[in-house]
Structure formats: C-alpha cells, structure tokens
Amino acid sequence: MPLNETLLIVLVILAALVLLLQVALLLRRRGDPGLEAKLDALKDDSARVERTLREEQRAGREELQQGFDRFRGHLGEQLNGMSQQQSERIDGFGQRLTLLTERTDNGLQSLTQRLVEDARKGREEIATTLNRLGEQQQQRLAALTADNEKRMGEMRATLEAKLGAIQQDNAAKLEQMRATVDEKLHATLETRLGESFKLVSERLEAVQRGLGEMQNLATGVGDLKRVLTNVKKRGIFGEVQLGALLEDMLTAEQYASNVITVPGSNDRVEFAIRMPGQDEGEHVYLPIDAKFPVEDYQRLLDAQEVSDAEAAQAAGRALELRVREEARRIHGKYVAPPHTTDFAVLYLPTEGLYAEVIRRPGLFENLQRDHRVTVAGPTTLSALLNSLQMGFRTLAIAKRSSEVWKILGAVKNEFGKFGVVLEKTRKQLDAARNSIDSAGQRTRAIERKLRDVESLSGDSPLLLEDVPALDDGGDDATAP
Structure with a gap:
C-alpha cells in the first residue's frame, strides 16, 4: 500500500479518536472538574498532532507531486520512444508498400504481354479455323446445290411426263364426251322437235279449216236469224254453235258441258274449259255462256234500215242494258276463284251482234272491269280457243321435253364428275408447283448465304444454323 494512503488512514483514525474524547469529556464535565487540565493537555496534544499531520500531509503532497513529475517524465519518455518506433514502422511499411507496388507493376506488365500474345495467337487460330470451316461449308453447299439441281431436273422431267399424260387423257375424254x-x-332434239312441229302444223291446218267453216257459218247467220224466232230455239242455236266450236278446236278432255263451277251451287254453266292448275292433276274452269238477245238487236237493225235515229238509240240502249244484265248474271253464277278463273266469257253467236256490242263506247271495257266478263264473237272465240289450244300443246311439249332435260341432267352430272377430276389434277399441279417454288426459295437462300460468306471478314463467324435444312425441302419437292 502506498505511503500517502497509510498516512491518510492514520490521520482519519486519530481525528476520530479526538472527537470521541471530546465527546466523552463534554459528557463527564459536570462530574469531574479536574479533567479540564487533562483536556487542555489533550487539546495541546491534538494541536501538535494536527500540526504534525499537516506537515506530514504537506510532505506527502510534495512527495506525491514529485512522484507525479517523475511519472510524467517517464510517460513522456515512453511516448517519445513509442512515437519513434511508430515512425520507424511506418517508414518500413512505406518501403515494403513501394516494393510491393513495383513488383505488382512488373507482374501486370508481364501479364499484359502474355494476354496480348495469347489473344494474337487466338485470333490467328480462329481465323485459320474459320477459313477451314468456310472452305468445308462451301464444298458442302456446292455438293448440296448440285444434288438439288439434279433432283429438280428429275422432278421437272417427271412432272412434265405426268402433265403430258394427263393432258392427253383429258383431251381424249373431253372429245369422247363431246361426241x-x-x-x-342432236338425235333427241331432232326427233322431238320434228314431232312437235308436225303436231303444230296439223293443228294449224285444223284451225284453218275451222276458220273456213266459221266463215261459212257466219254467212248463213242471216238466214238462221229469220228461221229461229223464239227464245228457246235461239238459246239452243247459241249452245249448239258454241259446242261445235269447242268440239272442233279442243279435245273432249279439255272442256266440259253443263258443269257446276261454284261448289254448293245448283247453277250449271253451258260450257267450261279445263285450264291447268298449280299442282299436277288439278284444273281450273273457264266458264263460257252463250247469249243471243236477238229482239233488241233486230229492233236496232230495223231502226237503222228506216234511218230512225231515236229508235236506233233506244234499241241500242236496250241492247246495252241486256248485255250488261247477262254479264252480271254470268259473273254471279259461274265465277268463283280459285275453282274457276277470275273472269268468264260471254259468247255472242253472230259477228254482227258482236260488232254492235264492241261498237258501243266503253261497254266492252266496263264489262271486263265491273263484272270480269269478256265478250267474244265466233271469230274472236275461235282465236281464243286457238290460243288456248296452242298453250295446251306447248304445255304437252314442255312435259315431253322433260326427257331431254333428263339427258341434259345426266350430261351435267358427267361434267360434274369431270370437274372433280380436273380439281384433283389442279391440286396435284399446285402441290408440284409449290414444291418447285419451295426448292427455288431454298436455292436462293443458299446463294444469299454464299454471298455473305464471300463478304464476311475474319472477325465475323458464319452462323450455319440460320440456313434452313435442305433435306426436308428435297423430300417435299419430290412429293406428288
């Protein structure tokens, strides 16, 4: 333990003892007055001790100050020594660092030289390899091009041979089918048309004969008018004349007599022509009724013979009213579409009566518009029946011409089959053409790559993976 600390402990103990003694003296002062002298002596001792302690303390401080001074000097010497050692070490480290830097620079220079030399050797080797690869690929491409040209020539020859055979076969088949x-x-149309024209000629001759007979009949109308005096006979005369016309102009299946044209009615029309319906086997009636208002017509003729204008006008108005009434009755009794046509025919047995009705202003048009009734005389009805007969004949010819249409349908089917064969041939030709085009594209791609090889430098390698495979193209090109 240091001396200073020992002295401090001793002083503290002594001070404590002094304090204890003073306390004891104060407590006992009352009972022991003789102690004051001892206390004074003790105080003196304490003062001496205090002085001694102060001196010791001062001496201890001086000694401590001297120790501190010595320690500071020793510490300064040590710090100076350490600083000198540190400087020496730093200088040594700088020297070693400089030496290491020089060695590193030398190593880098040597490494750079080796790398440059290796790079030069690598470029030379790569250039040599590329040249060798270019020569090899050029040889391969030349061989492939020659093989491709050979295959294309063989394929072209095969295609030309096949196309020539197909063309010859098609030409032979077309010529055979055309013949x-x-x-x-020619045979069918000649036969059918000959029969049709013969039938039409016969019917036209019959019509001509009928027209001649009708002219003779019209010549004798005047005599018959004077012979037939009552209404019943005049009606029978009109019906007989109408029936004769129908019998001469039409066949028995094309008209009917005394037929009920309106379902549910008891009124029978004198004659009705059977017209073809919309469906097969159906027919529509065209009603024809004969009327002979000879009294009104005779009064008109008599008035005209004596030049009585008023009587002629009155007789003409009466005749017009009679014709209108007959037309209204015919429409109401016999016209019922769709069982009949939407119009009927009012037959007048004489040409003079028909001409007088036609001569009345607006009468013919009003009858057609208001009552859907057409007025016809002997000649007009003959022409109408002739037209209907021609229509019937035309319909028969059209029905019989179905055989010709069947033959044409068979020919059309054959042409359809021939079209299928031509379509298959066209597809094969298209496939061959596509194969040739594909081979041409491959060849052009190879030529482009060859041009690129000739223009590339040693630092730009050729990528053979970019060139499409020629084996697949060759297989496709030989496919049919």
Whole structure:
C-alpha cells in the first residue's frame, strides 16, 4: 500500500479518536472538574498532532507531486520512444508498400504481354479455323446445290411426263364426251322437235279449216236469224254453235258441258274449259255462256234500215242494258276463284251482234272491269280457243321435253364428275408447283448465304444454323 494512503488512514483514525474524547469529556464535565487540565493537555496534544499531520500531509503532497513529475517524465519518455518506433514502422511499411507496388507493376506488365500474345495467337487460330470451316461449308453447299439441281431436273422431267399424260387423257375424254353429248342431243332434239312441229302444223291446218267453216257459218247467220224466232230455239242455236266450236278446236278432255263451277251451287254453266292448275292433276274452269238477245238487236237493225235515229238509240240502249244484265248474271253464277278463273266469257253467236256490242263506247271495257266478263264473237272465240289450244300443246311439249332435260341432267352430272377430276389434277399441279417454288426459295437462300460468306471478314463467324435444312425441302419437292 502506498505511503500517502497509510498516512491518510492514520490521520482519519486519530481525528476520530479526538472527537470521541471530546465527546466523552463534554459528557463527564459536570462530574469531574479536574479533567479540564487533562483536556487542555489533550487539546495541546491534538494541536501538535494536527500540526504534525499537516506537515506530514504537506510532505506527502510534495512527495506525491514529485512522484507525479517523475511519472510524467517517464510517460513522456515512453511516448517519445513509442512515437519513434511508430515512425520507424511506418517508414518500413512505406518501403515494403513501394516494393510491393513495383513488383505488382512488373507482374501486370508481364501479364499484359502474355494476354496480348495469347489473344494474337487466338485470333490467328480462329481465323485459320474459320477459313477451314468456310472452305468445308462451301464444298458442302456446292455438293448440296448440285444434288438439288439434279433432283429438280428429275422432278421437272417427271412432272412434265405426268402433265403430258394427263393432258392427253383429258383431251381424249373431253372429245369422247363431246361426241356423245352432241350425238344424243342432236338425235333427241331432232326427233322431238320434228314431232312437235308436225303436231303444230296439223293443228294449224285444223284451225284453218275451222276458220273456213266459221266463215261459212257466219254467212248463213242471216238466214238462221229469220228461221229461229223464239227464245228457246235461239238459246239452243247459241249452245249448239258454241259446242261445235269447242268440239272442233279442243279435245273432249279439255272442256266440259253443263258443269257446276261454284261448289254448293245448283247453277250449271253451258260450257267450261279445263285450264291447268298449280299442282299436277288439278284444273281450273273457264266458264263460257252463250247469249243471243236477238229482239233488241233486230229492233236496232230495223231502226237503222228506216234511218230512225231515236229508235236506233233506244234499241241500242236496250241492247246495252241486256248485255250488261247477262254479264252480271254470268259473273254471279259461274265465277268463283280459285275453282274457276277470275273472269268468264260471254259468247255472242253472230259477228254482227258482236260488232254492235264492241261498237258501243266503253261497254266492252266496263264489262271486263265491273263484272270480269269478256265478250267474244265466233271469230274472236275461235282465236281464243286457238290460243288456248296452242298453250295446251306447248304445255304437252314442255312435259315431253322433260326427257331431254333428263339427258341434259345426266350430261351435267358427267361434267360434274369431270370437274372433280380436273380439281384433283389442279391440286396435284399446285402441290408440284409449290414444291418447285419451295426448292427455288431454298436455292436462293443458299446463294444469299454464299454471298455473305464471300463478304464476311475474319472477325465475323458464319452462323450455319440460320440456313434452313435442305433435306426436308428435297423430300417435299419430290412429293406428288
């Protein structure tokens, strides 16, 4: 333990003892007055001790100050020594660092030289390899091009041979089909048209004969008018004349007599022509009724013979009213579409009566517009029946011409089959053409790559993976 600390402890103990003694003296002062002298002596001792302690303390401080001074000097010496050692070490480290830097620079220079030399050797080796690869690829491409040209020549020859055979076969088939079709059409049409024209000529001759007979009949109308005096006979005369016309102009299946045209009615029309319906086997009636208002017509003729204008006008108005009434009755009794046509025919047995009705202003048009009734005389009805007969004949010819249409349908089917064969041939030709185009594209791609090889430098390698495979193209090109 240091001396200073020992002295401090001793002083503290002594001070404590002094304090204890003073306390004891104060407590006992009352009982022991003789102690004051001892206390004074003790105080003196304490003062001496205090002085001694102060001196010791001062001496201790001086000694401590001297120790501190020595320690500070020793510490300064040590710090100076350490600073000198640190400087020496730093200088040594700088020298070693400089030496290491020099060695590193030398190593880097040597490494750079080796890398440059290795790079130069690598470029030379790569250039040599690329040249060798270019020569090899050029040889391969030349071989592939020659093989491709050989295959294309063989394929072209095969295609030309096949196309020539197909063209010859098609030409032979077309010529055979054309001859067959021409022969069948010529024979069939010649036969059918000959029969049709013969039938039409016969009917026209019959119509001509009928017209001649009608003219003779019209010549004798005047005599018959004087002979037939009552109404019943005049009606029978009109019906007989109408029936004769129908019998001469039409066949028995094309008209009917005394037929009920309106379902549910008891009124029978004198004659009705059977017209073809919309469906097969159906027919529509065209009502024809004969009327002969000879009294009104005779009064008109008599008035005209004596030049009585008023009587002629009155007789003309009466005749017009009679014709209008007959037309209204015909429409109400016999016209019922769709069982009949939407119009009927009012037959006047004499040409003079028909001419007088036609001569009345607006009468013919009003009858057609208001009552859907057409007025016809002997000649007009003959022409109408002739037209209907021609229509019937035309319909028969059209029905019989279905055989010709069947033949044409068979020819059309054959042409359809031939079209299928041509379509298959076209597809094969398109496939061959596509194969040739694909081979041409491959060849052009190879030529482009060859041009690129010739223009590339040693630092730009050729990527052979970019060139499409030629084996697949060759297989496709040889496919049919």
